[in-house]
Amino acid sequence: RAGARQDPPLEHELPCSLEELYRGTTKRMKISRSVTDMSGRTERMTETLSIEIKPGWKKGTKVTFPKKGDERPGTIPADIVFVISEKKHPVFEREGNDLTHTARLPLVDALCGATIKLTTLDGRPLTVSVSDVARPGAEKRVKGEGMPQSKVPGTKGDLRVRFDVIFPRTLSDQQKAGLRQLLPSG
């Protein structure tokens, strides 16, 4: 077999939800490949590959199954490579080991305080209280509620809650007069 060349690797995208990347999971992927038996006869076979996703894995992480491509005389079967990608999440975005969430707050809640109710990626209820004035673009950091760090088991990044403050469209003259009395004039 000296001099046999290996086919170039076959890459497949493996989309994972943030929940799967948070908790870890096992993904089973069915592949179909040509296999050559002792007598040199080739037949089509399906095989199931099992991929262990560890908590905290990032997009771009590669899992390689060596020589799982088609068997053909005179060549070494290609490696099959799965590349982790991240599915969009409706509530959280990932930034490295941190998670971010943008909370839409009516102006009155941004000024007077608000309670934001979230569900973590492992299904726990999480309440974030905002008692200071929530300025647009400001962040409230919740320590340890980010993604697990796969390289440092047991540690997690932070959750960073951002505020998208919704202003009222219009205000009456009466409301404006009241606000002029209540709010500092800069």
Next chain:
Amino acid sequence: RAGARQDPPLEHELPCSLEELYRGTTKRMKISRSVTDMSGRTERMTETLSIEIKPGWKKGTKVTFPKKGDERPGTIPADIVFVISEKKHPVFEREGNDLTHTARLPLVDALCGATIKLTTLDGRPLTVSVSDVARPGAEKRVKGEGMPQSKVPGTKGDLRVRFDVIFPRTLSDQQKAGLRQLLPSG
């Protein structure tokens, strides 16, 4: 002179203020170059080049003075090229033919109305009234108060005023109670 090669062009940056690019101006640039007389003697000379900046010129505009480089036997003097660049302005930024200005408004003015006083690039006072609620990131467009369009004399872009709303750092419980009564609850 057949076969004489020209030296590569010499580029110089010509920084202009937004005021100069708005009104147009004449810039005089002194250059020093070698000149060869009839008898073949070379001497150093200074020369003043006059550059007519037209209203609305953009950064990157080039003005070429052909063959104003050093005269040397056997070569054609280089062209001298001035490239317009824009100096930073404390009040306005240019975006194509538009000007933008970011007005820092205390929250109370953003909600109750404000008057923004500016001085245009040709020195006129300009008052921009904000009567609607000024949301952060929103823009108020003032038609025709942007940069002149050099290719369509007599027309100008717009001025776009943006709002950077300054929230109070803290509010007392009394202020919060008042705000809860005044502002819509989303």
